Amino acid sequence: MNFLKCPKEQSVYRKYKNSNLLIIALYVDDLFVTGTSLSIINEFKNGMSNKFEMTDLGRLTYYLGIEVSQSNSGITIKQEKYALKILKEACMETCNLAHAPMEQGLKLCKAEGEKSINATSYRKFVGCLRYLLHTRPDIAYAVGVVSRYMQDPKESHGLAVKHILRYLKGTASYGLRYERAGDKRLVGYSDSSHNVDPDDGRSTTGHIFYFGSSPITWCSQKQDTVALSSCEAEFMAATAAACQAVWLQDLLSEVTGWNKERVLIRVDNSSAIALTKNPVFHGRSKHIHTRFHFISECVEDDKVEVEHVSGDKQKADILTKPLGRIKFKEMRSLIGVEDVSVRNLEIKGVNESPLIPK
Numbered sequence: 001m002n003f004l005k006c007p008k009e010q011s012v013y014r015k016y017k018n019s020n021l022l023i024i025a026l027y028v029d030d031l032f033v034t035g036t037s038l039s040i041i042n043e044f045k046n047g048m049s050n051k052f053e054m055t056d057l058g059r060l061t062y063y064l065g066i067e068v069s070q071s072n073s074g075i076t077i078k079q080e081k082y083a084l085k086i087l088k089e090a091c092m093e094t095c096n097l098a099h100a101p102m103e104q105g106l107k108l109c110k111a112e113g114e115k116s117i118n119a120t121s122y123r124k125f126v127g128c129l130r131y132l133l134h135t136r137p138d139i140a141y142a143v144g145v146v147s148r149y150m151q152d153p154k155e156s157h158g159l160a161v162k163h164i165l166r167y168l169k170g171t172a173s174y175g176l177r178y179e180r181a182g183d184k185r186l187v188g189y190s191d192s193s194h195n196v197d198p199d200d201g202r203s204t205t206g207h208i209f210y211f212g213s214s215p216i217t218w219c220s221q222k223q224d225t226v227a228l229s230s231c232e233a234e235f236m237a238a239t240a241a242a243c244q245a246v247w248l249q250d251l252l253s254e255v256t257g258w259n260k261e262r263v264l265i266r267v268d269n270s271s272a273i274a275l276t277k278n279p280v281f282h283g284r285s286k287h288i289h290t291r292f293h294f295i296s297e298c299v300e301d302d303k304v305e306v307e308h309v310s311g312d313k314q315k316a317d318i319l320t321k322p323l324g325r326i327k328f329k330e331m332r333s334l335i336g337v338e339d340v341s342v343r344n345l346e347i348k349g350v351n352e353s354p355l356i357p358k
């Protein structure tokens with residue numbers, strides 16, 4: 001049907017017709033379609049059902065475990081049913097609530113002296129929690145940390161997983177909301193915590209990207225080399241963010257046909273920002289592996305712009321360390337994770353009346 005496959009994201013296809021755009025996302029035999037005109041969407045559906053046996057499930061409400069709700073005020077996504085299923089399987093439906101997914105300042109380590117726990121069941125629950133990350137950047141750091149001990153999980157790791165589940169119990173209906181209006185620009189936040197892993201001293205990278213006011217991608221990951229200073233850790237994190245920024249920008253322009261714009265990345269360490277802007281590396285930064293200088297190249301080529309952000313507005317902070325309860329709630333709301341149950345949105349005055357078909 002003359003669709004073009006996006007080289008940057010192989011499950012996405014697009015087609016232009018009479019200056020209208022049609023986009024398809026495909027997973028095995030499930031697909032969803034969106035476009036700038038209802039008539040070309042219908043034309044596509046008819047064309048497909050002439051060729052294949054198809055069931056039209058109508059407006060998207062559920063896709064690979066993600067619950068989607070569309071209204072005039074926007075789109076919400078959550079994985080509430082999936083979260084409740086995990087809690088049921090863990091027999092934790094009636095557990096006490098936790099206010100944050102990980103205790104503040106908790107430092108897990110390999111804990112070789114501790115008793116091992118059932119690795120099969122540990123891996124299963126960590127795997128389930130990882131799937132939840134599709135709509136839950138608020139638990140990305142905690143889930144990232146417990147993922148480090150899949151090989152030989154100990155009692156303290158099992159307790160950390162239980163803690164995440166107790167947090168989930170009180171926040172199963174949390175998710176993300178995408179509004180129609182807003183600034184159509186990619187903005188990323190990059191942060192790192194220096195020297196936190198007690199076993200190997202590596203830092204954690206965190207970045208989160210926004211399109212308009214809502215987050216679209218995020219990552220919390222241990223760095224793969226040791227940073228010698230917090231500035232260096234921040235620089236490595238910013239480099240990882242730059243790779244993501246370039247990929248997102250390419251994908252966006254491929255899918256929409258828009259011109260590529262510079263992606264803004266916000267970093268809270270001035271020394272690290274200076275390092276991205278100064279193409280001459282010497283002294284203390286000389287040993288940083290050349291691949292980390294990718295970001296300097298992106299800045300030089302005008303693909304990425306790095307800007308300073310104050311620590312309290314640093315949205316990637318929640319992806320790099322276990323925060324205390326009050327700070328955690330503040331940051332969770334700052335990154336855009338909220339209770340998206342219909343009841344809660346009504347209380348907040350968000351218009352959730354269903355879309356009226358044209």
Ligand SMILES: *[C@@H]1O[C@H](CO)[C@@H](O)[C@H](O)[C@H]1NC(C)=O
Pocket residue numbers: 118119120121
């Ligand atoms: C470990 O957990 C799995 C799955 O939950 C279970 O089938 C298995 O019997 C457990 N093994 C032990 C030694 O308890």
Ligand SMILES: *[C@@H]1O[C@H](CO)[C@@H](O)[C@H](O)[C@H]1NC(C)=O
Pocket residue numbers: 229230231232268269270271272
């Ligand atoms: C930023 O980098 C400098 C230089 O390495 C370091 O002294 C400082 O603590 C860092 N600040 C933050 C907030 O990470």
